[in-house]
Amino acid sequence: MKKTIGVIGGMGPAATCDLMEKLVALTRASRDQEHLHVIADSNTAIPDRTAAILHGGADPTPELVKTARRLEAAGAEILIMPCNTAHFYYDAVAASVSVPVLHMPREAAAALKAAGVGCAGVLATDGAVQSGVYEKALSQAGVRAVYPSPPMQEQVMRLIYQGVKARSVPLGDIPVRDILRDLRDRGAEKFVLACTELPLAFSELGLLADCLDATRALALAAVRAAGGEPAAADPW
């Protein structure tokens, strides 16, 4: 019996659509009824995660928990949270429901490890970087993490917030190739797109080579956990 996937979404809403598309693309199916049942709550009332972690912004926990419980009540049997930074609150979310919650940074770390990556360049929000959400998942998988230098990290934040979320800066105006070069200089063999807005930007820019898309890793793990037939062997 296949399980219903619940998506704690809205962080941001475009990233939730991207995750949902990846669930569809990663399920082998020839008609609607062979796809998985997915309930997505794109709850845009969830406060900004980085603002909360680093700058005293409103705590996202109550809205995250409310969303998780709403999905469980609607019938979701597995939950996923397509926002890497939100995994800072993973324990509280997982404790609030009785269904399993997959862990995105751990899925990404497992995919890097399985590919034999010794050192990964992490592209993520300030909140995800400074809280150690990825550091911990990668180190548990035996993968070394490197991060952009401070001026390059500022550009990563600009890419996420102005480039994708607000669409106020053209993606081409952000020196993405310089960010990747900086990470390679620091030892990165591969990159992990550890913010769900980034696959949208990297796909548009044609820069997905050597990048592990954490959204795709999470989607593939969810298809497997729900009993769907995966359309790919790994998330690369």
Next chain:
Amino acid sequence: MKKTIGVIGGMGPAATCDLMEKLVALTRASRDQEHLHVIADSNTAIPDRTAAILHGGADPTPELVKTARRLEAAGAEILIMPCNTAHFYYDAVAASVSVPVLHMPREAAAALKAAGVGCAGVLATDGAVQSGVYEKALSQAGVRAVYPSPPMQEQVMRLIYQGVKARSVPLGDIPVRDILRDLRDRGAEKFVLACTELPLAFSELGLLADCLDATRALALAAVRAAGGEPAAADPW
């Protein structure tokens, strides 16, 4: 106060993602929290609509109603159904909940009328065509409807079922330009993509010119009904 949109989805799941993306794209917002709250139930257990209308297949009504009620229970205040053919069951769905359900063919018809279109070529499933779902909405709006000739209608169905849903036939193998020429020959001034799989195919093929995308018309109507700030004046 903005309203929560509920999406009766899964018909098919890729079309649900497309609708959700259009809700995001058609909302003017510079950060996550300015977007609308959307709960989507991609319920792939809903039986095939055309099979039910024309070929004695399982009745989709119970699953459609269950989905509508689940969304209402989860907090949805406006419902939309991104499947044109499913509007054959609109009255039963609308009667099953106490929140308003927008009507996709009527929204598409209103957009055609507003653009001064006198005669529209309807690209839809056999179920939507033969049940008169579009015929009725267009005639109420004073727009004349024309349909593909039988061999061309077979190609429309191939495009929907093999080209998009199953991805078993390359889109380029289907004579879409011939379908459009056939409709122009029958008097069509514009075309209405009256099956939610079609915008996916037409976008990939670069053939959206002169096409009203009913998914986009529904998304824009939903953004307005929910109190979001529309990012476009009309769905064209």
